[in-house]
Amino acid sequence: MRVTDLTLGLLTLLGGIAIYISALGFKAIPGQAYGAGTMPRAIALVTVLTGIFLIFKAALAGERVPGLVLADWTRQRGPMARAASVLVLIVVYIMISPIVGFLPTAFVVMVLAMLVLRVRLLIAAPVALVAAIAIQQSFGKLLLVPLPRSSFLTFLW
Amino acid sequence: MSMILEAAGLVFQPYVLLVIFASAAFGMFVGAIPGLTATMATALLVPVTFFMEPVPAIAAIVTATAMAIFAGDIPGTLLRMPGTPASAAYVQDAYALTRKGRPETALGASLVFSSLGGIFGTLVLITASPILAEVALKFSSFEYFWLVVLGLSCAVFISPGSPARGLISLFIGLFAATIGLENPAGEPRYTFGNVELMGGVQFIPAMIGLFAVSEVIRAFIHRGTDEKPPPTGKRGIFREQARNLTRYPVQALRGSVLGTAIGALPGAGADIAAWISYAVSKKFSKTPEKFGSGHVEGLVESGSSNNGAMSGAWIPALVFGIPGDSITAIVIGVLYIKGINPGPMVFITQPQMIYAVFIVFLVANLMMLPLGWLAIKGARQVLSIPQRVLMPLILMFCMVGSFAINNSVFGIWLMFVFGIIGFLMEENDIPIAPAILGLVLGPMLEQNFVTSMIKSDGSFIAFFERPIAAGLGLFTIAVWCLPLILVLVRRKAQPSGTQSTQGN
Incomplete structure (x- = not known):
């Protein structure tokens, strides 16, 4: 473009x-x-x-x-949709994380992003889970960054 | 002498050494991931350094940066995906060596000459900084104004692409820097009533957006490749480097000198240094035709150059408080938070801190050799993580990093906006570095410009009345005129060249 x-x-x-x-x-x-x-x-x-x-x-x-x-990718629906998905996922995180909490939102956002990139759910789900917990533990617990809490997952904080 | 011992005491503590080791590993990891730059490594480290004393905080940043710049060569060599923009300069040669089954030659040259360049730059930093600091004590707003303008001009004219596009990038950064309350009259500018914008555009989320989010968008568009890296080979990584050093001593020295000099220019960093050194190496090479086909010569020169630049960039940062590149821009922010105001006075008030920074530099560059060796050996595992899995994790890391700076979702919104801007800029060949420098140096430029205008009562002649200011001003104007002069020289040279060809 x-x-x-x-x-x-x-x-x-x-x-x-x-x-x-x-x-x-x-x-x-x-x-x-x-x-x-x-x-x-x-x-x-x-x-x-x-x-x-x-x-x-x-x-x-x-x-x-x-x-x-226009670049070649702008004429195809797939790449355009994938580019838009990055922006949508950021907005989803901003909107949903204060309500649902960091862990579930981060997990869902990462799984969806991987699915967009055609990673199989069987791989995407465990990777996203481990990554979400690792980020929460390192930033939330170690560095005391007040990531939005989830009411049902307070034991992780 | 007692100052140096005191500084060594600050550095050689188990805690600081542990921080150096951990940040080295972190820098290696980030640098080795394509799309994440050394600047990104520094940006992601900042929230961690909030919890540290000044010396370990600086040590963490210096080590991570040095390692990340080297580690950027690993994916560049093995996958032709440069981990940092600095590595992109010579990726063609490094990858060509991998295709010839000699990746360890390329990686070994990168490692050894990065370390040598870094040590050279540090020695220059140690000798030049105190002398320059004494000169800088005499500087007024006029000299600082020209220094900032010189830095911004270099960023525009040295960056790849046309100077006009570089200027557009610079204006985006300078305009973003005008947002908020921090201005001579303390009036809210372009805040649209938003309380968060009163504090201005935060640098870290903007930078994460411009560099990382735009890269994530691009990876999503092209749906990252899952290319597997080749094995790193059985030959020793260091085996051929002694021979390279005896074969290319001039190139190694020239790369180190040029890199340090470019780094020391406010506004130009390791990325630009690597590109220029590669071009210089090709220009003066006896075998320029071999460049791009797996030739070590360019690797030696630009590898020395980019780490030399990293050390050189600290000269203006420590002496004048003007960042030499986007990494030192972040460091200046961290130093302010720690109560150290970079500038000539810090050499008088806290000399032990300055010596500690110098020692950290030497330690980081020496540690690069064993840690780099480990990184090369482990690179295959890191690079085996498919892009398709990695990019979503990076996206999440970007969001958390942008949030962590002020513990507010506003940081993520900023990252979002600047991510789109960065993507559109790169699609249109508009370089990003001048925008970053504009954002960082904008407030300093404004303060010194307005102060100078008030002092001189609106007369531009006053900007050239003091000798150093006049020298800096004339040099800056020469930089502006350089593209025009080059065009005229080329036009003048062309007809005679044509004639001689015809004569032959």
Whole structure:
């Protein structure tokens, strides 16, 4: 999923303009000409220049219409679904772990991830179980990181 | 002398040695897993170092990093999957040696020359740092401003791909660094009312997202291969290295010197050093045509270079408080937590701590030889774990690591967002390193820029009025102009080259 130079240039230019406009509202240090807006404005100016450079370079190379070059994997349903599954599994962990606790959520997330990668359930389940307990013991117990607890598995903490 | 003895006393304790040994094993493991970098090893160690005294904390990071950078060569050599970006520079040669049935030659060269490069870099660190620290005491905001800009410029221009793409990466990092309350006017910027964002973008989750999560997404897309590593061979790992040392002494020395120098530049680390040294080695080689087909020469030079850079990167970190690469960026964070403020003053107020760091470096690089030998022997077992099983575990490790930094799911959200950004950046050949440096150096750049602007009343001439600031400023501008000069030189050289060809 690759954007062309012209598209990248336009996106950079627009990003720079957006940062500049948003930075206009930031206050200066009392009694000074500089403050919270100085740095974002400086970044925005150089971003705009980079955007213009990319657009100019693309135009010199004969590119007239912004475009998107799709990689082979984006045309297949499998790889796209697998890429999306990583993001979905992270969100599932964030949402579910505070309710159900770390161990069951970590176990389910890892098993599902392995199933997505076509690991057999007979291998995925024990590996995920051992990994979840190992992470909980090392981070949760040894390093005292307050991983979300499960009400029915408190003996592990 | 008493300071050195005091420092040795801090290091040579059973607890510290145990920490060194354990972190070496950890670094070896992480480095040997393709997709997990030395930076990742450091990032994952940070939550553990919270519970340690300063010396074991530093020892853990130094050892794990040194080991991870070497161990990155193992999957690169055996599976053609570089464990760290630094190893990617010479993976072609190392893997070609494996295909010729000589993996131990490649791994032995990596191990021995990594260790030598690391020791060379440490010796430079020991001699150069105190001298530079005295100079740095005279630095004002103008000098620091130029040093930061120089570091960021190097990261942009040295990184692979076009400088424009490197700049885009840098702006992403610098913009992310502006988020939050920490700015000259103390005004919330781009927080959208979110309390967690007031504290700014936490570095570790962002880095885990950019480096590790993007790699996990890629592995899921291509559904990791289950290629089995070949046996590591029966020949001794060290047997051929004495001969390599006598055959390529210049390459080993050049790699160490260049690596240390590149590492010492704020903004450039082991990854860049390895790539540049490999290119230099090929350029000056008598047999450049052999590069890529299993030639040890490039391995010797870039292997020395990447570990030399790791030690060199500590020079700006300790002397100026400016990280030489993303690893020292994390270390600076840890040092602050431990109450040590890196910068020239630390050489005066806590010299025993500095000497302890130097001793740790030497110990780590020497321990690399026996531990590396063990790692090579055990590599087959680690690498036999299929990617399809490993990646889900890494994903979980990333989430727990991002959570552990602040004990909040906000860290995981940050990791999530930066994972997508990192993936899209790499799909578009936008390098990640400048973004990381921008994120780390952004606050320092802003502070010194705004302070200098206030001091000079908005005059840019003041940025060149002090001699060191002027020197640094002119050097930085030269770095900016370098690509343009190179293009002009090439254009000028092309017609004459064509003419001579025609003449022949």
